[in-house]
Amino acid sequence: MKISGEVLTGEGDYGIDPEVIRQIAQEIKEMKNLGVEVAIVIGGGNIFRGIAASAKGMDRASADYMGMLATVMNGLALQDALEKINVYTRVQTAIEMREIAEPYIRRRAIRHLEKGRVVIFVGGTGNPYFTTDTTASLRAMEIGAEVILKGTKVDGIYDADPILNKQAKKYNELTYIEVLKKQLKVMDATAISLCMDYRIPIIVFNLKKRGNIKRVILGERVGTKVRG
Numbered sequence: 001m002k003i004s005g006e007v008l009t010g011e012g013d014y015g016i017d018p019e020v021i022r023q024i025a026q027e028i029k030e031m032k033n034l035g036v037e038v039a040i041v042i043g044g045g046n047i048f049r050g051i052a053a054s055a056k057g058m059d060r061a062s063a064d065y066m067g068m069l070a071t072v073m074n075g076l077a078l079q080d081a082l083e084k085i086n087v088y089t090r091v092q093t094a095i096e097m098r099e100i101a102e103p104y105i106r107r108r109a110i111r112h113l114e115k116g117r118v119v120i121f122v123g124g125t126g127n128p129y130f131t132t133d134t135t136a137s138l139r140a141m142e143i144g145a146e147v148i149l150k151g152t153k154v155d156g157i158y159d160a161d162p163i164l165n166k167q168a169k170k171y172n173e174l175t176y177i178e179v180l181k182k183q184l185k186v187m188d189a190t191a192i193s194l195c196m197d198y199r200i201p202i203i204v205f206n207l208k209k210r211g212n213i214k215r216v217i218l219g220e221r222v223g224t225k226v227r228g
């Protein structure tokens with residue numbers, strides 16, 4: 001599951017809302033209780049976005065490293081919330097910081113999943129110029145995930161921004177190529193094309209609606225499905 005940083009902000013548009021993160025943790029627990037192995041890639045846009053800082057004159061690579069560090073903070077907040085409700089977790093980071101989290105080791109991540117732990121991947125891919133959406137596609141392939149669930153603030157993929165445009169139309173299903181051709185702003189092109197090449201379906205849904213994660217797992221038609 002990919003959780004965008006912006007989902008963690010609650011009513012404000014910056015930082016982490018403890019109530020929101022508690023709710024998300026609760027839903028992850030319910031999903032796990034259905035017998036699903038869960039790995040999470042968390043974004044950092046609620047704290048720092050490399051591209052925004054570079055637009056204001058900062059070196060892009062340095063700004064992106066700061067963005068990657070922001071994802072570590074979010075990951076630790078989610079770990080804390082999950083462990084408070086007795087969900088065992090491991091945080092694995094793409095940038096080594098041994099005192100805080102395990103380094104990313106693919107086989108180890110898979111072992112954690114087998115043991116029923118929720119694995120939280122932080123630090124993005126570890127490379128500047130990438131996004132955490134691309135990280136989600138990459139990690140999904142590496143661990144052999146069946147699906148990527150992308151939790152956002154809106155109900156799915158629309159033909160225009162539904163927050164700015166009330167006439168925007170929601171898609172129930174799309175192919176990868178349609179997403180790329182229509183330049184829909186759901187995941188960046190690198191993330192989508194990775195999923196396309198390896199046929200990993202993506203379900204985009206509103207993470208803020210209570211019970212939605214469970215509905216998605218149980219196969220209900222929620223949000224928008226992107227597939228081959």
Ligand code: UDP
Nearest residue numbers: 005043044045050064067124125130131132
């Ligand atoms: N980032 C990066 N490489 C990665 C993943 C993330 O450089 O592999 C940086 C980038 O600056 C990005 C920031 O981390 O703006 C936060 O990630 P992202 O914008 O993907 O978070 P989200 O939009 O999901 O909150």
